[in-house]
Amino acid sequence: xxxxxxxxxxxxxxxxxxxxxxxxxxxxxxxxxxxxxxxxxxxxxxxxxxxxxxxxxxxxxxxxxxxxxxxxxxxxxxxxxxxxxxxxxxxxxxxxxxxxxxxxxxxxxxxxxxxxxxxxxxxxxxxxxxxxxxxxxxxxxxxxxxxxxxxxxxxxxxxxxxxxxxxxxxxxxxxxxxxxxxxxxxxxxxxxxxxxxxxxxxxxxxxxxxxxxxxxxxxxxxxxxxxxxxxxxxxxx
Numbered sequence: 001x002x003x004x005x006x007x008x009x010x011x012x013x014x015x016x017x018x019x020x021x022x023x024x025x026x027x028x029x030x031x032x033x034x035x036x037x038x039x040x041x042x043x044x045x046x047x048x049x050x051x052x053x054x055x056x057x058x059x060x061x062x063x064x065x066x067x068x069x070x071x072x073x074x075x076x077x078x079x080x081x082x083x084x085x086x087x088x089x090x091x092x093x094x095x096x097x098x099x100x101x102x103x104x105x106x107x108x109x110x111x112x113x114x115x116x117x118x119x120x121x122x123x124x125x126x127x128x129x130x131x132x133x134x135x136x137x138x139x140x141x142x143x144x145x146x147x148x149x150x151x152x153x154x155x156x157x158x159x160x161x162x163x164x165x166x167x168x169x170x171x172x173x174x175x176x177x178x179x180x181x182x183x184x185x186x187x188x189x190x191x192x193x194x195x196x197x198x199x200x201x202x203x204x205x206x207x208x209x210x211x212x213x214x215x216x217x218x219x220x221x222x223x224x225x226x227x228x229x230x231x232x233x234x235x236x237x
Contacts (some may be wrong), residue, residue: 007171007203008034008057013066013229015052027063028227034205036171040197041214042207044224049208051176053224057205058174059093098165100175104157106149106164110135113145116163123168125197135163138195155186162193165171166202173197175206179213183185191217 015027027049034040034057042050055061056068059075068076070092075084084092106115113123113132113234120127135144139159149157158178165173175194194204195217208214214221223230 005035006033007036007071008032009067009069010034010057011067011173013053013056013058013063013068013103015049015061016064022044025058025227028228029066030224030229032222032229034172034203036200036203037201038219039194039217040206040220040222041218042205042222042224043209043214045132045209048224049227050224054174054176054205054207058097058099058172059089060099068234081122094168096171098168098170098173100158100161100173100178101163102177102180104149104161104181106157106160108149111146111148112141112152112160112163115149115160116167119164119168125168137166138166139163140197153186154182158182158186158190159193160166162190166197170202172203172205175204177207177209179208179210187213188216 010032012028014025017024017026030049030053032127042053044050052061056063059068059070063076065078066076067074067078073092075089075092099132107118110118111112113136116132116135117127118145132145133142136145139162141159141163142155144152144156149160152160159182161171162175162178173194179190182190191213194206198219
């Protein structure tokens with residue numbers, strides 16, 4: 001594939017934390033290219049660097065070394081921000097990314113529809129007619145729009161969190177251990193949602209401990225150990 005078709009290109013990304021005199025390489029010289037509309041699962045044991053790598057790819061954190069390019073825009077080179085202010089980095093995240101986390105972070109006093117629409121409020125964007133309903137239908141949550149989070153199952157709450165990430169029409173979804181608090185049935189439903197989103201052209205990057213689930217739904221599995229990629233293989237969907 002021509003490199004120009006990759007929407008994220010990471011070259012030798014490294015993230016080092018210092019603990020006294022000791023250096024911890026959370027991510028060590030990782031290079032990876034991300035293709036549009038594919039579902040990637042980053043798998044590995046706790047401490048393997050999955051979450052740190054997702055944070056770097058999603059511009060939530062900055063590398064100690066390495067180069068990161070998103071849609072042909074160089075974000076970091078040699079661990080240095082390319083004269084980009086924090087405001088510009090925030091704008092990049094809002095323009096390209098939607099984020100889903102292990103904890104749902106829903107506001108308990110807001111309805112499902114209100115929780116989903118929150119990003120539009122922060123972005124000062126007007127909610128279009130039918131916009132929230134379309135998101136609810138896509139996630140199988142029609143009829144739940146007026147419910148409070150306390151009235152939902154764990155799987156439903158995570159789908160609301162996905163809806164919140166989707167509502168501003170991101171090109172990339174980053175999900176860090178999105179099924180960590182769910183049972184196997186609801187975890188499978190969440191991964192099935194991600195699979196469908198990737199088939200609609202949204203790129204999905206997720207970190208997970210569940211290798212079997214990743215193999216069932218992902219287009220590509222990237223295995224990490226001690227901050228390094230040790231194996232990459234196609235999924236079996």
